[in-house]
Amino acid sequence: MARALSALALAALVAFGAACGKPAAPESRVRLQVFGDPLEIAAYRALVAAYEAKHPGARVELIPVGQQRDHMAKLATAFAAGDAPELFVVNFRRFGQFAAKGVLAPLGPQMAASGQWIEADFHAPAVEAFRYEGQLTCLPQNASSLVVYYNRALFRAAGIAYPKPDWTMNDFLAAALNVRSRARDAAGQRVYGVGFEPTLIRIAPFIWAFGGRFVDDVDKPTRFELDRNALLALQQVKALAFDLAPPLAAYKAEDHDARFARGGLGMLLQSRRYTATLRATKNLDWDVAPFPRVRAPVSVLHADAYCQSASAQDPAAAQRFVAFALSDEGQSLLARSGRSVPSRIATSQGPAFLDPTQAPASARVFLDAIPQLRRTPNVASWHEVESKADVLLEEWFYEAPPAGEREGGESLREQVLFARRLRDAVQPALAPPQE
Secondary structure, X not given: OXXXXXXXXXXXXXXXXXXXXXXXXXXOEEEEEEEOXXXXXXXXXXXXXXXXXXXXXXXXXXXXXXXXXXXXXXXXXXXXXXXXXXXXXXXXOOOHHHHOOOOEOOHHHHHHHOOXXXXXHEOHHHHHOOEEOOEEXXXXXEOEEOEEEEEHHHHHHOOOOOOOOOOEHHHHHHHHHHHHHHOEOOOOXXXXXXXXXXXXXXXXXHHHHOOOOOEOOXXXXXXXXXXXXXXXXXXXXXXXXXXOOOOHHHHHHOOHHHHHHOOOEEEEEEOOOHHHHHHXXXXXXXXXXXXOEOOOOOEEEEOEEEEXXXXXXXXXXXXXXXXXXXXXXXXXXXXXXXXXXXXXHHHHOOOOOOOOOOOOOOOHHHHHHHHXXXXXXXXXXXXXXXHHHHHHHHHHHHOOOOOOOOOOOXXXXXXXXXHHHXXXXXXXXXXXXXX
């Protein structure tokens, strides 16, 4: 009997102890899918590790994907199978296809309601880019722009001054020409003046710089058409192909990023994400300059955001991670990696981003560009528009000019014909023909 009472007393004591000191149940697993090169993925791993260290019991499973096209394909497959990750990072030009299907949670309103999101703390152009039909669907992690990376050693070798903050398109073209004609790489070979991918997102700031446009309405585009100023911009872009940029065969043999990193390219048009790679490149003297001005300063937005699947089993756990990632601590981690321009205003103006001991020396170029940033549409079909346009733009950029037009550039007739071909190819994606 006494033994039975002792057992009962022990059971009661265990039950009491469990009730008073019961360990907290672990948080639900949160899967986060991202894309990037190894250095970018390493930055995300550091972000996840910092979050888990600060939130005992929390678990974030990072799903890294090397290429953006594979990232998008993997997301599409996961959503179709009903097994989408709770969180993923995506560009503003890509999230619309998911928002249109109703598979994303409206992070802005939800996190604002819980006090985890204050819109005024973040750069407005990046925030605005992730509104879908008036609702802030995803929350931006960066606010980058297209800038000109330039090799300072090649500029010195060509006897030309470094770009100034107010440099013009003519200055840009002259620099490309001088580097091409005067500078040599480490092996003594001629280098190319400038490199960039002839895609719509890269050509857009040229069009805007000349006062042109290619869609009727950035929020609700229904018509794709290059106006006269846009044609002038195309003429300027085509001029880069006349010996200043690597020809197609050279580009296929070595992409522009790799060519710039080894010193074979004077200038490169790229976004902030390339900084992490260059910081790890030895013996390269480089800096950044703003996109060259024609009329008023302008550049194109490059921004990614955290999106949450509407089917997330534990939305609160996912949003706690997003809140940390967008806090000063979380934003500083990615900023120190060189990967991004923080979307949080205070962090972008702080030492994590503007570290004078880290390249580029002219990091403020990215911040100065923010008030002038413009974006392309974010509608569901925009990925299809870009996919069709980019094929034609690459073909047009690399094809040889008609006989006798190499020095003078393409004729207006050739530009108009190409513009019509481009419009006819992509217009159905914006406004399919009525049946």
